[in-house]
Amino acid sequence: MAESTVATPGHDAIAPDGSFRTDVPARLDRLPWSRFHWMVVVALGITWTLDGLQVTLVGSLAGAIHESPSLRLTATQIGLTGSAYLVGAVLGALFFGWLTDRLGRRRLFFITLLLYIAASVFTGFTWDFWSFALARALTGAGIGGEYAAVNSAIQELIPARRRGTTDLAVNGTFWLGAILGAGVSILVLDPAVIDPEIGWRATFVVSGLLSLGVLLLRRHLPESPRWLMIHGEPGEASRIVGEIEKDVAREKGPLPEPEYGPVTLHRRGHIGIGEVVRAMFGSHRERTILGLTLMACQAFCYNAVFFTYALVLTRFYGIPSGQVPWFILPFAFGNLLGPLTLGHFFDSIGRRPMITLTYGMAGVLMAATGLAFAQGWLTAWEQTLAWTVIFFFASAAASAAYLTVGESFPLEMRALAIAVFYAFGTAAGGVVGPALFGWLIEGGERGDILWGYLIAAALMLIAAATEWKLGFAAEGKPLEAVATPLSAGRAGGGRGA
Structure with missing residues (x-):
């Protein structure tokens, strides 16, 4: 079919009432997978x-950091x-x-990565509890900001037919970082290789x-053409x-024709917090x-x-604490394989x-693993295998x-929506889950810990039921059809809007 590299005449011109028609979404979604898409996936x-990498390093190097003669951190710190x-x-x-x-997406994914780089390097030169805590907070801020900017850009640049597969694979690479972190930890925790005080820094x-190479x-x-489009710059998009x-x-070679037509939008200013809440x-x-x-x-x-x-x-x-990274490796591999293996089924x-x-x-x-653990039926490696199988599925789910x-939400509020849900999940899961399990483990009774496993199992089943009840079909559909842009002049909402 003939290649189309420019908009149809009349598209992208802004009318006196602020409206315009654009075929930017259709042109992005018709693209075959190419080097450009690989660059998006790798760079973002x-x-x-x-x-x-950061989460695993801190967990695996906690002993060396705790024993650091310069930091002198307590277990509580x-x-x-x-x-x-x-x-x-x-x-x-x-x-x-x-x-x-x-x-915009582009400006922010530079800022957040620069913050991450600076904070990570700063961590290696910290001198007391307060400097180390500040460095960790700034590193977290950079990563948290990356989630919003990068998730938005990836979803807006990847063709609709591959969006689910790509998004799951990219999110699953968290566990590639965990594998790298565990491997590095095994190396730098070996005093025969390097002084642990120098190694962790x-x-x-x-x-x-x-990460400078990624920069x-x-x-x-x-910049995301979809972001430019909804911000009244259809020509640049x-x-x-x-x-x-x-x-x-x-x-x-020649590109296929778009599978759907242009969309009509209205030029508008920035969306306010009130409008986000109402939506x-x-x-x-x-x-x-x-x-x-x-x-x-999750x-x-x-x-x-x-x-x-x-x-x-x-x-x-x-299991000696120095041997724990060896048990993290198969767990991390299972988590990585889940999204990579199952991702294409989501499309x-x-x-x-x-x-x-x-x-x-x-x-x-x-639930089954919790019962087996409570009965003492599992060895350390069998427990690890059970966790690996569980999180093969849980990683794809997460x-x-x-x-x-x-x-789920219109383009105008996509990054903030991702941020809100990421923040909620991180705060709830990062505080309640570890605190509850830590308290149950402190009691030293397998039967007590069983209740923690059963609670986690029940929550995952509740999530499954909620998805079955409220889930919507987004596979193969352009983002503008899944959630109508607010600038289209009508509310996109509900299920499948």
Whole structure:
């Protein structure tokens, strides 16, 4: 079919009433997968790898940091620095998410990555509790801000037919970072290789500096044409799409015709917080309930197990703390394989059945594993294998939660919506889950911990039921059809709006 690299005459011109017609979404969605899309995935998807790396490093290096002669942190202060990271992530997500919708995706994913790099390097040079806690909070703020800016950009640049597969795969790379973190920890915790005091500091400095390469790669990414489109710059959006089309056509040959027509939008200013609240709790109330349920339930399940993983292994199975990273590796591989293996089914079979299935399987297996643990039927490696299977499904479910909240709301408020749900899930799961499991483990009774597993299982099953009831079909559909833009002049809402 003939290549089309420019908008149809008459498109993108703004009428006196502020309205315009644009075929930018259709042109982006018709593109075949190309080097451009790989660049988007690598340059932006690195966020989740960095988060997984940071979380795993701090957990695995906690002993070395605790024993650092310069920091002299107590066990309580180690815990508080973990909380500082979570608080920073929550506040960073909200603040930078708000800015991302106002100032654009591209500008923010540079700012947030620069903040992450600076804070990670700063961590390696901290000198006391307060400097270390500040460094962790700033690192969390950078990562939290990345989630909003990057999730928005990825969903808006990837063709509709591949959006689910890509989003799940990218979110799943958190566990690639966890694998790297566990591997690095095994190396730097070995006194025969490097002095642990130098090792843990160098790890944070190097992990930050390595991200400079990602910063250079992001220079080649454009602003999201969809963001420009809804902010009254359809001509610039069309020009950027034209450049992308030329590059893709040179690689793939003539492009297919768009599968749907132009959309009509109205030029408008920035969306206010009040309008966001009205959309979330008015026309999009069911989607808000669905997003909160999916995010909170998976966050509780994940953080409850992951943050107490080492405690269970050391207290109930007698595994030395220095050997814990070896048990994290298979767990992380299972988490990575889940989204990579199951992701394409979210585009082919559909969001609703697959999200229901993955949450449901994780809940059932969590309950079964809890009963086996309480009865003392499992060895340390069998326990690890059980966790690995559970989170093969739970990882795909958690990644789908981020996909769902990104697709649920209009383009004008997408980044802030992602930030709100990320912040809610991080705060709820990061505080309640680990605190509850830590308290249950402290009692030293397997029967007590069983209740924690059953609560996590019940929450995952509740999330599965909620998805089955309130879930909507987004597979293969343009974002503008899944949630009508506010600038279209009518409210997009409800289920499948």
